[in-house]
Amino acid sequence: MPTAKASNATNGAAAPAALDVIRVRGARDHNLRDIDLELPRNQLIAFCGVSGSGKTTMAIDTLYAEGQRRYMESFSTYTRQFLDQLDKPDADVIEGLPPAVAVTQNQTSRSNRATVAxxxxxxxxxRLLFARIGRVICSGCGQEVHRDSPESIARWLQDQPAGRRGMLAYPHETDSPTWREELVEAGFVRAIIGSHTYNLDDPSVRDLPTGGSVLVVVDRLTTPGTSEGRLTESIESALHHGADHCQLLLETDNASPAAGAADIDGRRWQVFRFGRSLHCGVCDLSYTEPSPQLFNFNSPLGACHECEGFGSIIETDMGLVVPDPTKSLRQGAVAPWNSPSYLHELEELIALAPDRGIPLDVPFAELAPQHLDVVLHGSPEHEFGGLDGFFRWLERRKYKMHLRVFLSRWRSYRACEACGGSRLKPDALAVRIGGKNLAEVCGQTAGAALNFLTSLPLSDTEQQVGQVMLNQVRARLEYLVEVGLAYLPLDRSLRTLSSGESQRVAMTSTLGSSLVDMLYVLDEPTAGLHHVDVKRLTGAIHRLRDRGNTVIVVDHEEDVIAGADQAVEFGPAAGVDGGRIVFQGPPARLCETPDSSTGDWLAGRRSMVPGGQRRAAENWVELTGASGNNLQEVDLRVPLGVLSVVTGVSGAGKSSLVLQTLYPALVASLGKENGRSADQSPLPYASLSGSAHIDNVVQVDQQAISRSPRSNPVTYIKAFDPIRAVFAEQPDAQTLGLTSGHFSFNVEGGRCETCQGAGRVEVDMQFLADITMRCRECDGRRYRPEVLGVKYRGRDISEVLEMSAQEAFRFFRGHKKVQQKLKVLLDVGLGYVPLGQPSSTLSGGEAQRLKLAGSLAGKQTGRSLFVMDEPTRGLHFSDIVRLIDCFDALLEVGHSLLVIEHNVQLILAADHVIDLGPGAAGEGGRIVATGTPEQVAKKPDSATGRSLAEALRKNAEAVRELDDE
Structure with a gap:
């Protein structure tokens, strides 16, 4: 998910203290062409240009990186080793730089512990608010639990009705054989043992057995006649000897129902318990002292013991173990035992079945309880462990990755019964503010929580103590409401959010803060947002600027660029053909710049004008009764053989319907469930039909392809194999006996063993930050000298890895196998990406397009349905045209496309549109319009329809203007 990073840079000694511009001279990082740039402070500046033109390099890798570096320099060398540090930008001068904060595009958190809150x-x-002003409410009697002091106990006693006899005592354990002598030596005279009061020097006391507890009488009193000084002193003594606990027994005729009662010496006494700790005297329950960690479910101090703070428990799901109960045991009803590796388990069951009378050919659902017991729990006399023993065996070996994956396929989650899904210990849930505990507050939506905290009744002291925390919480909640996320519960897991919701949640800490005179760098903040949501977000960004901050936004959204104070376009193309400034100035003038690709699209000189015949559906896939999350019994019909686009405002249910219901349902229907984990089961639905019309379903999402720096585009699309074959065919290679394998940097043979083919080595600097430096042995070229000595057209294998896909495509002219593989990178708009760039450094949009390129290069056999989640993320208008051409190529060979998308340009190119809404969360979850883009544009109740109608109107005007010219 996008993550916020912060620095607190100063301007540096050489920079003027009151410089009103940010000045960059000679920036050369990545593909930047030694450019100079001056940006006015306290303005909103939009960086635009085609993908790979250098926008993010200037914004993140130059401006923000320098701000972070200056901040890091203020720390000691010991501290810096624990902090992530960006490389020093390659620039001659950077000055006028204010403290910087960046919100970048990173992988969404997959942890169940990450929530909106x-x-x-x-x-x-x-947490801090509850720890400071929360009130502990006893879970037994519902009364507030206070800490007692000698003075507060004395005051309570003084308020009791006059003339009541009482005894002040404390509990004492009698484990020691000399307990009586110890009490006498301490000066105590009496003790309550059982239902009688004894003098400690009474001989009968000596005959009492040890063990158990007695009440040692510290003082006898009458209310309220006992002097306050004596009473306070006696209470202090009782608390001291009673480990901060004491009891007051007051004689009465009728014990109050709210207090304990005891019969002592033939009289009735009320028993009141007090203590310095949080202890309920009525229920005799003790509570932990509130602290911030007590309310943290990621801490052992606060996490529920049962679920360890997850709120749910994973357990074996018989619905997954026996997916089809109509099958018999012999037919393979128990799915885990159908694997060749574990078929022996089924064979053992079949062998013992005659002895236990287990029918092997009746449906699993009809097995008698005693027969199910053998299948589940085993048969010790036959040394058969059953499913329980089988899964215990897997548990003991789950340190092996393949067994851990296999085990997860048969498990699902259920809410923790101990904490009710709240994740916290009972002591944390006992603390309340305004009648609600922390779990109840976080269980509310952002809008409801804002209303609750705004109207919170607090005393003057509580208001003074909690004001800072309340202001911070309210500011963030107000932002969530402002950008249309008022419906999100604060305890909602991040992994269940759509990309648009994740994007806005990630920006909350940044845009919801009250910092001023800062540099904010926002990398594609509108990614995943519907046109309606974009307008809300731009309003928040404008207010961030209005507070006196400099805001740099890297984005392709028309509304963001048009609403900026200044636009800076990088280009003119991507990779080596970019890295220069094409335009800088007011956005209105951008449309007048003839060499501006962005200006052409904004001015309407280029546009996506729908035309020609829409493709007709060959068949349909139908899903009925989808009801997961906010879906309201949705019936979905997906046409095959065409480009279908699912639209709707963020939070309308698109991801729930397509990614969490339809896709996993198709995977299961087509028998592709191998490797599926417990949390990848489809959300509830009634029926699925039409899956027989496709041979495969492929999800192309934006998850990182690999975390390994060894993975790169050329290996992912399998283009490196024919490239290595080209080098192996060279005469020098054959003379040296070098095969294709010697040109691989991932295996021994031809790679440099010092860096193991990585080209760089990491040096441990102990208390200093670790340094990653170029390998001295191979000079960063990955291979041994004899391998690098083999050249093709004057270039060695290392130089080929540094080429962009576009350059490599031209370089390998005449080699059809290589060019066919590389062309798919060009088709999806990744021609600027170096072949050897680590896949872990690609953005989410680039990763998704690389996956699409891999599917194209792999030549998917049969009829496949490609399911995609916002493939236009991070793409310029011109790049989207290429992507649509790539889609056309897939459709021409018989595949189908189902795309979740907000980009109007791509929606206009679709054959079929399925619009969800009309709003988000409870106001969404329904299909409000279907049909061609023109048909949906006529639906006034559809937010997407209104956007399409506006786009079609603008396109029509642009066409008329071109015709007039």
Whole structure:
């Protein structure tokens, strides 16, 4: 998910203290062409240009990286080793730089522990608020639990009705054989043992057995006649000897129902318990002292013991173990035992079945309880462990990755019964503010939580103590409401959010803060947002600028560029053909610049004008009764053989319907469930039909392809194999006996063993930050000298890896196998990417397009349905045209496309549109319009329809203007 990074840079000694511009001279990082740039401070500046033109390099790798570096320099060398540090930008001069904060595009958190509240820092401030002003309410009697002191106990006693006899005592354990002598030596005279009061020097006391507890009488009193000084002193003594606990027994005729009662010496006494700790005297329950960590489900101090703070427990799901109960045991009803590796388990069951009378040919659902017991729990006399023994065996060996994956396929989650899904210990849930505990506050939506905290009744002291925390929480909640996320529960897991929701949640800490005179760098903040949501977000960004901050936005959204104070376009193309400034100035003038690709699209000189015949559906896939998350019994019909686009405002249910219901349902229907984990089962639905019309379903998402720096585009699309074959065919290679394998940097043979083919080595600097430096042995070229000595057209294998896909395509002219593989990178708009760039450094949009390129290069056999989630993320208008051409190529060979998308340009190119809404969360979850883009544009109740109608109107005007010219 996008993550916020912060620095606190100063301007440096050489920079003027009051410089009103950010000045960059000679920037050369990545593909930047030694450019100079001056940016006015306290303005909103939009960086635009085609993908790979250098926008992010200037914004993140130059401006923000320098701000972070200056901040890091203020720390000691010991501290810096624990902090992530960006490389020093390659620039001659950077000055006028204010403290910097960046919100970048990173992988969405997959942890179940990450929630909306934790990601926005709302949880941190709420923990502190509850620890400081929360009130402990006893779970037994519902009364507030106080800490007692000698003075407060004395005052309570003084308020009791006059004339009541009482005894002040404390509990004492009698484990020691000399307990009586010890008490006498301490000066105590009496003790209550059982239902009688004894003098400690009474001989009968000596005959009492040790063990158990007695009440040692510290003082006898009458209310309220005992002097306050004596009473306070006696209470202090009782608390001291009673480990901060004491009891007051008051004589009465009728014991109050709210207090304990005891019969002593033939009289009735009320028993009141007091203590310095949080202890309920009525229920005799003790509570932990509130602290911020007590309310943290990621800490052992606060996490529920049962679920360890996850809120749910994973367990074996018989619905997954026996997916088809109509099958018999012999037919393979128990799915885990159908694998060749574990078929022996089924064979053992079949062998013992005659002895236990287990029918092997009746449906599993009809097995008698005693027969199910053998299948589940085993048969010790036959040394058969059953499913329980089988899964225990897997548990003991789950340190092996393949067994851990296999085990997860048969498990699902259920809410923790101990904490009710709240994740916290009972002591944390006992603390309340305004009648609600922390779990109840976080269980509310952002809008409801804002209303609750705004109207919170607090005393003057509580208001003074909690004001800072409340202000921080309210500011973040107000932002969530402002950008249309008022419906999100604060305890909602981040992994269940759509990309648009994740994007806005990630920006909450940044845009919801009150910092001024800062540099904010926002990398594609509108990614995943519907046109309606974009307008809300741009309003928040404008207010961030209005507070006196400099805001740099890297984005392709027309509304963001048009609403900026200044636009800077990088280009003119990507990779080696980019890295220069094409335009800088007011956005209105951008449309007048003839060499501006962005200006052409904004001015309407280029546009996506729908035309020609829409493709007709060959067949349909139908899903009925989808009801997961906010879906309201949705019936979905997906046409095959065409480009279908699912639209709707963020939170309308698109991801729930397509990615979490339809896709996993198709995977299961087509028998592709191998490797599926417990949390990848489809959300509830009634029926699925039409899957027989496709041979495969492929999800192309934006998850990182690999975390390994060894993975790169050329290996992912399998283009490196024919490239290595080309080098192996060279005469020098054959003379040296070098095969294709010697040109691989991932295996021994031809690679440099010092860096193991990585080209760089990491040096441990102990208390200093570790340094990654070029390998001295191979000079960063990955291979041994004899391998590098083999050249093709004057270039060695290392130089080929540094080429962009576009350059390599031209370089390998005449080699059809290589060019066919590389062409798919060009088709999806990744021609600027170096062949050897680590896949872990690609953005989410680039990763998704690389996956699409891999599917194209792999030549998917049969009829496949490609399911994609916002493939236009991070793409310029011109790049989207290439992507649509790539889609056309897939459709021409018989595949089908189902795309979740907000980009109007791509929606206009679709054959079929399925619009969800009309709003988000409870106001969405329904299909409000279907048909061609023109048909949906006529639906006034559809937010997408209104956007399409506006786009079609603009396109029509642009066409008329071109015709007039």
């Amino acid at each position: 934790t990601a926005t820092e709302i949880a941190d401030h709420l």
